[in-house]
Amino acid sequence: MSTELEPFSFAKRIPTTPSIGSTTVTKPDHIHLSFGFAAPHLFPIELLSYAAAEAVTQQGRKALQYSGAPGPGKVLAWIQNRSKLNDIHVDTDQILVTYGSTQGIDLTTRILVEPGDHVWVEAPSFFSALQAFRVAEATITSFPIDENGVRVDLIEEALIDARSNGKRIPKFLYTMPTYHNPGGVTLSIPRRKQLVRLAREYNFFILEDDAYSELNFSGKRYPSLYSLFPERVIYLNTFSKIIAPGLRLGWLIADKSILTKARLLNLGGSIGVFTQEIVAKLLDEFPFQPHIESLIAHYRRQSDVMADAIRTDFGDHVTFHQPEGGFYIWLRFQDHVNTTEFLQDAADRGVSFVDGRSFYVNAEAEGHSYLRLCFSYVSEDQIVRGVQKLADAYFAYLSKTMSST
Template sequence: MMTTPFEAFSFAKRIPSTPSIGSTTVTKPDHIHLSFGFAAPHLFPIEELSQAAYEAVSLHGRTALQYSGSGGPRKILEWIQNRSLVHGIQAELPQILVTYGSTQGIDIAARILLDPGDHVWVESPSFFSALQAFRAAEAVITSFPIDEDGLRVDLVENALLEARRQNKPIPKFVYTMPTYHNPGGVTLTTERRARLAELAETYNFFIVEDDAYSELNFTGNKYPPLYTLLPGRVIYLNTFSKIIGPGLRLGWMIADRRVIDKARLLNLGGSIGVFTQEILAQLLDRLAFQEHVDQLSQHYHKQRDIMAEAIKSSFGDHVTFHLPEGGFYIWLRFGEAVNTSDFLREAAERGVSFVDGKSFFAKPEGYHYARLCFSYVSEEQILRGVNILADAYFAYEEQRLFGVTKQRHL
């Protein structure tokens, strides 16, 4: 029987193209993924989660598996409320919305605040999934550089002054990762936080504060969440992905009640992962959470130091980077003439992946940067992976400069 092929069709224009981020193809059994922004699997609380899952089924399964779930979702809201107080955030339960990770929170914020053509201001670089969400919302994206103290708030202020003077659009919101920035690793200073909050109040825009890494603190230095400075104009996002396990796909949003009410309208299927919330509630009842977080921070702190030393040893003065106070990432800066995309494949063929810099920018720039993740891999893999990456880079450099491949010399 003859069949007629489908006619050509088009997708919605608001859906952006989504190229592969980083070189993550496994080319060898022992491939080293410095590209993966994953948590360390050996630190997952497996035994506690196993018991929590058993109790969720045996004690609450017949209600927890219904649409509205059992008592777990409310316990999770109360846990978020109480844990937020540790960081100075005071919120009533109706101000908290559980989400599918913080990335869904970014998407929700974009969908409830943006109409096509509205303006969003971001850091440069910024989290690539956030950029995709804003493109899908058909927003006009303007980016502002970061330095070792975080977002250049002075440049944001100058742009706001100029926009008002010329009667140009003010952003609907500024998206920022102020603490242990992904990918930059930098942290916004207390002074800049205060000024950004003042600008949001003066110019009447929102701040979307992505705080996914703040629990992973290596130094003990404390920074006030932007939400504490301007609760009525900050949408605060956080996640269990970095502190329990990303496979849970649970995070949360804290905002003004009117914002949360709008966000709830987008949950067409009802509450988020109610059975998963039941398991997590059982886990948090038995987990010594602060001890758990301290263990995570100590481990990732050690991983950071190992990677930093490996970079210095393998790359010498060919790269610079800011030493992050927390989080998962080191952001490498190469010479201006280097294009890190050009040795992605070479690195992958040698057995290591990383994320090239251009993936984190709203416009074509950032080619001489690269993001490395120290959380997912072992100490031995960090040392070996950084050395392999350096080999790939120096082979690229010799080819670029001289047209031949030579052994590297530091």
């Protein structure tokens, strides 16, 4: 029976390259400035433990069946209510609970994109999203960001050019308008208005990834793109940053035509019924607003500590935009610097970061002079020491490259 098998022809749309991301390091004292993770000590562990036990005991037989109506109903109602803070007013049948916002990206892509269709993104963008678009065989075009978010003027130019020259209009634009990952920037209100005007005029969807909007350091509020144009914006959010990522629970808000298709792609399966019951119980018992405020206070302070450390250790060797919210600081070096080239030395010195090119459509040619630091997962002390180690790696790299030229 051990005759040799012929090779098998897999679906062409699945690439064979592994996904890019952070380096894997296992030393216990390693400082992970690469991880875009929430701070574990801020998870509401005691309450979740209680909620888990209670939900199983009280709602157990329903929770553990395919569709425990009360729990999921409660989570939907909570999402519906909380969304009003973002000026999103929807029926619960416009909300789909998803396995994290990543599933929302995947579903949207599968609903909107045929192979060869165009998807427009920001440069830089979220690597898992880029991977979803590649798997769908989309043609991906990217538009740069600046300190006010994506350059909507360049998007408009491209649309005018497409219309004049018979080129393709994108099926959708994927954007993280508020506290961008990795850019840390926020799309200005005039640009938000201009972007939805373009979506209306040229008839494309906007996929608004709003994972970080609750983590608002400045108090300044921005209207969600969804609130400006509900017919053509698909809105994604998640419990990952505000409760805990391990729950793998997010949500998608969109027009009912999208929801119908998304449910069909889910093949009739309910999403994380058991987890939903636990989250429902947690949200019932939870002083949510004080929790959010403590998250904000913590992450704001971390952001300040990291920004100070960068200024101290790098001086005018880097520029960055101090974020109004979220998890990230995006460092820009001079154009000739290639951050990938000191990734390994930094790891050897005990600090990890994600090199800039990982966030670009064309990783070979773009983003080499940037890197992403995340201040959410580590302690203040680790931030200070991590940035110092990073600076050591950078300056060692710099003197080496300068001496060799």
